[in-house]
Amino acid sequence: MSLEALYQEVIIEHYRRPQNRGELPNPTASVQLDNPLCGDEITLDLLVEDGVIVDVRFRGQGCSISQASASMMTQAVKGKTVAEADALMQRVQQMLKGEASAGPDLGDLEALQGVAKFPVRIKCALLAWEALDKGVHASGRAEA
């Protein structure tokens, strides 16, 4: 199997069986974003306590890349500190823009690096991360 086919497989798997799909009963932030270019919609619920992303859920609809990226993102940031999630987000953004290479330490997120070849789909892949960025900082303000 080629690397590209493998990435495709990982994305389709997350699209078909998304992780952390649903909503949280008492989120510290809930962010809704859409990508009109593609018709993707994401609503992200976050529970941030003492600077740690204790729980995260998403719901929405759209293309396989937007939904798979949201599933992978929630899987990757759950249990991490806001600072760790910020660092991971920057790395994924750089990878999607082709400015940094992926590494096996990214886990399933590595599969998104294939998206860098399709500039119109980068917005799809980043939608969930933009929601995360807004959400963690909104949660921070609520605590302060």
Ligand code: ZN
């Ligand atoms: Zn899309």
